[in-house]
Amino acid sequence: MNLIIGITGASGVKLGLKLVDLLPSHIKPHLILSNSAKITLQYEDNQDISAITNKKNLVLYDDDQIWSDIASGSYKADAMIITPCSMNTLAKCVTGISDTLITRAFSVMLKERRKIVLSPREMPYSTISLENMAKLSMYGVVIAPPVIGYYSKQQTLEEMENFIIGKWFDLLDIENNLYKRWIGK
Numbered sequence: 001m002n003l004i005i006g007i008t009g010a011s012g013v014k015l016g017l018k019l020v021d022l023l024p025s026h027i028k029p030h031l032i033l034s035n036s037a038k039i040t041l042q043y044e045d046n047q048d049i050s051a052i053t054n055k056k057n058l059v060l061y062d063d064d065q066i067w068s069d070i071a072s073g074s075y076k077a078d079a080m081i082i083t084p085c086s087m088n089t090l091a092k093c094v095t096g097i098s099d100t101l102i103t104r105a106f107s108v109m110l111k112e113r114r115k116i117v118l119s120p121r122e123m124p125y126s127t128i129s130l131e132n133m134a135k136l137s138m139y140g141v142v143i144a145p146p147v148i149g150y151y152s153k154q155q156t157l158e159e160m161e162n163f164i165i166g167k168w169f170d171l172l173d174i175e176n177n178l179y180k181r182w183i184g185k
């Protein structure tokens with residue numbers, strides 16, 4: 001499975017990187033960090049991402065590489081997730097602006113009617129952003145912000161992050177046991 005992962009400059013870049021890290025080996029990650037994502041990561045975490053980006057089958061792109069394979073519908077990408085998705089990228093996606101590799105890949109996946117999951121991160125959301133999300137939802141994009149549930153009885157931040165990533169994996173049809181599912185009473 002070819003999975004495109006766009007990481008933009010919203011809070012929680014670390015969570016996007018953790019998603020990449022937890023991907024099973026049969027998934028081929030195509031990873032793009034926006035310039036703002038790199039700046040945000042420095043502020044929030046200052047994490048060395050080489051352990052993740054050196055993964056054996058990972059392809060890493062710069063956000064200005066608009067000549068890349070994934071910028072074309074002829075490349076058979078199966079699904080795309082943008083996480084975290086900034087309000088800036090959200091607004092570009094809804095209007096069809098494709099001036100970066102992340103937004104171009106999004107436009108391509110949309111026109112090809114392929115699976116897209118977007119995780120907009122902001123608190124609270126402006127009416128503009130809520131309208132943008134509603135429009136994208138009507139176009140078939142799954143809007144899945146990084147919101148935790150408590151029914152898995154998570155005790156640690158690690159477990160809460162795994163819960164959110166497990167829900168994203170579910171949406172992308174990636175088998176996982178990252179969180180305890182609700183099995184009823």
Ligand SMILES: Cc1cc2nc3c(=O)[nH]c(=O)nc-3n(C[C@H](O)[C@H](O)[C@H](O)COP(=O)(O)O)c2cc1C
Binds near residue numbers: 043086088089122
């Ligand atoms: C530390 C930090 C945290 C940020 N958090 C958010 C956020 O949660 N949501 C958001 O929409 N923008 C956030 N921003 C602002 C975006 O980075 C900014 O709008 C940027 O232009 C987004 O560019 P991009 O969409 O190309 O990544 C944050 C910026 C910094 C430096």
